[in-house]
Amino acid sequence: MPRSYAGWFRLVAVAEAVSWIGLLVAMAFKYGLGEPLGVTVMGWIHGLVFTAYVVTCLVIFSPLRWRFGVLVLALVASVPPLASVWFERWAHRRDLFTERDSVEPTFWGRVRYVLRELN
Template sequence: MPRTYGEWFRVAAVAEALSWAGLLVAMAFKYGLDMPLGVTIFGWIHGAVFTAYLVTTFVVFSPLRWSFGVLVLAGLASIPPLVTVWFERWARRRGLLEVRDADEPTFWQRVRALN
């Protein structure tokens, strides 16, 4: 079971990529062999996992202290097939999946301060 924000993000990124791959295979069966059932199943699965990836991204970006640009890049990575894995590896190499101590508040702390 994932214990850190980075691990949760990794699970979501890999799951999103796998659901994309499953959907692509199902589309090949649908259009190549006229077997549409796979698209119905994997379309639903991919939609749920895609949504989970985006929710996970919005949950982890503040504690991981991502900039707005990194948040946008993470969201855009979910659109082309399999790019979420590339983004996760890129973020891990740059230390973006580790919680860093900083004097400045997180995004959500700033939002709460506006009240």
């Protein structure tokens, strides 16, 4: 099991890319050979892994202190096939998976504070 944000992100990004490829192959079988069952199965699997990718992005962007633009790029990378792997490599080269020390609260810390104040 991964023990870091980078490891978890890499696992989910690769799974998302593989499920995209599986869905594309299933679509070729559906429209080329008239076999729709693969799309039903792979569509469900891809939807689950896609959701895991989006949730992973939303969970790790705050402790890693990503800028909002980086988060948007990570989320947009989930749409084209294999772009999630490209984003993971791009972010790794720019050292975006290391936690930064800061006295400022994280994004989710700010949200928690606002919700407490509204209560």
